[in-house]
Amino acid sequence: MSILFAQLRSEIRVIARNAEQLLVIIGIPAALLIFFSQVDVLPTNGQTPIDFLLPGIFALAIMSTAMVSLGIATGFERSYSVLKRLGATPLGAGRLILAKSLAVVLIEILQLVVLYAIAVMLGKEADIANVALLVAAIFAGTLAFAGIGLLMAGTLRAEINLAAQNGLYLLLLLLGGVIFPLDELPEPLQNVGKLLPSGALADVLRGAITDTAAYGQTSWIVLACWAVLAPLTATKFFRWN
Amino acid sequence: MSTTATTTGDAAVQVDQLVMRYGSVTAVEQVSFNAHAGRVTVILGPNGAGKTSTIEACEGFRSVTAGSVRVLGLDPQRDRKQLNKRIGVMLQDGGIYPTARVGEVVAHYCSLYGKGVVATEVIKTVGLEHRTKSTWKKLSGGEQQRLSLALALTARPEVAFLDEPTSGVDVNGRDMIRAVIKNLASTGCAVVLATHELDEAERCADDVVIFHQAKIVANGSLESIRSQSYEIRFRSGIAFDVAALAKYLDFPIQNMGDEYVITGTADAAVIGKFSEWMSFHGADIRDLRAGAQRLEDIFRRLTTGGAQ
Numbered sequence: 001m002s003i004l005f006a007q008l009r010s011e012i013r014v015i016a017r018n019a020e021q022l023l024v025i026i027g028i029p030a031a032l033l034i035f036f037s038q039v040d041v042l043p044t045n046g047q048t049p050i051d052f053l054l055p056g057i058f059a060l061a062i063m064s065t066a067m068v069s070l071g072i073a074t075g076f077e078r079s080y081s082v083l084k085r086l087g088a089t090p091l092g093a094g095r096l097i098l099a100k101s102l103a104v105v106l107i108e109i110l111q112l113v114v115l116y117a118i119a120v121m122l123g124k125e126a127d128i129a130n131v132a133l134l135v136a137a138i139f140a141g142t143l144a145f146a147g148i149g150l151l152m153a154g155t156l157r158a159e160i161n162l163a164a165q166n167g168l169y170l171l172l173l174l175l176g177g178v179i180f181p182l183d184e185l186p187e188p189l190q191n192v193g194k195l196l197p198s199g200a201l202a203d204v205l206r207g208a209i210t211d212t213a214a215y216g217q218t219s220w221i222v223l224a225c226w227a228v229l230a231p232l233t234a235t236k237f238f239r240w241n
Numbered sequence: 242m243s244t245t246a247t248t249t250g251d252a253a254v255q256v257d258q259l260v261m262r263y264g265s266v267t268a269v270e271q272v273s274f275n276a277h278a279g280r281v282t283v284i285l286g287p288n289g290a291g292k293t294s295t296i297e298a299c300e301g302f303r304s305v306t307a308g309s310v311r312v313l314g315l316d317p318q319r320d321r322k323q324l325n326k327r328i329g330v331m332l333q334d335g336g337i338y339p340t341a342r343v344g345e346v347v348a349h350y351c352s353l354y355g356k357g358v359v360a361t362e363v364i365k366t367v368g369l370e371h372r373t374k375s376t377w378k379k380l381s382g383g384e385q386q387r388l389s390l391a392l393a394l395t396a397r398p399e400v401a402f403l404d405e406p407t408s409g410v411d412v413n414g415r416d417m418i419r420a421v422i423k424n425l426a427s428t429g430c431a432v433v434l435a436t437h438e439l440d441e442a443e444r445c446a447d448d449v450v451i452f453h454q455a456k457i458v459a460n461g462s463l464e465s466i467r468s469q470s471y472e473i474r475f476r477s478g479i480a481f482d483v484a485a486l487a488k489y490l491d492f493p494i495q496n497m498g499d500e501y502v503i504t505g506t507a508d509a510a511v512i513g514k515f516s517e518w519m520s521f522h523g524a525d526i527r528d529l530r531a532g533a534q535r536l537e538d539i540f541r542r543l544t545t546g547g548a549q
Contacts, residue, residue, distance in 0.1 A: 002355065003355065006352035007353070014341075080335070080338060081335065081336040082336055082337065084302065084336055087302070088301070089325055090353060090354060
């Protein structure tokens, strides 16, 4: 257990020291939440802006931590041979993955609490439609995005991985119904958006937080597929060094 | 099957007929050697000779194509979990995150091994106590090497694999690293050290394994390898019949520029006969030196003239 905690401490220290990661994890989701809840430019399907935005921002936060932050850090660790060096200690791959997963979960808890507190300050009433669904959605979303992030980190060169993670983040943000409803997109893009993990996660989070999911079961199926297939693919193709 | 190499005389590292291929490239071809507890075994060779591939097979990082590797009686890949608790590793390229601080990273590795090694003592051993709060990227090349070595020490290892430990290190840093390595071996640890630096190998090694073009061209104690290479070197201002002298002494003589080398002996009796012959033929002797060849000379001979 002490080995696991030692590694967990190290993982959190690396994230805390990395200003770019902190910006992606906390800064961007909080800024988008505050900006779009105060500037009336988004179609919100009859909801208050904050009620419409919060589930999408939660999805964005999970994507930021589980995919971008984890993926970029792991890519650089691979490039600096940090993973290789740890591979010659008693840590083991299992504890390394567990420590990384726990670090992601702890950071997600922190960022979701901060974002929810901001939302309440901006006028969101402090109730969630279905807490169990919210936890399940966060769990499935974390698996899906961690799988995508690690697949890229374990197969691409660190610099390419950095650019690809940020590019994909932007793409999933724009096409995933995170900031504005999917039905505002041209129809072909709507269909793409429904199949993206960000679109599916944002939709199931809408169901869990405000009971306003647009596609319900379809989004759960899409998210579950990503949550299973992405980690399996990452496991198959990940190269440690 | 025995799982440990605790009995006297057992090799801590046993490499037998090792072959490693990457696609069509053969990195290591039919290589065999042993490394023993309490001794520093230096794997020496030019870049690309197969040193790092061999060491990484011993560390469990790479699969072998054929042959076998045993470390402390264990298979480095199959028994990696057990072995990782008992070996110390220093990678050629560090393996440390650039923003990691010296004190933190050593303490982290002490926790991973859980052997009661005190981080501050290890840091002091490698002379980085004044750099505890510095990050890896702020350290000089030599300091980075010393930090990598410190991580190997946190394992309190029975076998330590050190890949190019003095590469890019200044003279004082080298002295310190050499002292740490010798001290490590004196505790009973089998130290396996890969380097392409001949001078370093000569100063550190108890045993030497010389790689050339994926094969071993010499393997044994430093003393035994050098003793096979005794020679008498001299200069002379007067021309003499080299063939006649060689025949008289019964040892070959090479003319190397302005220097002559009688190879295969440094025996006092031969030197006496040689002096008599030169005196009798009116030839003077200058800069007479006798003894074992330097490792550098042996290495050059073995790696430019083909394997012996």
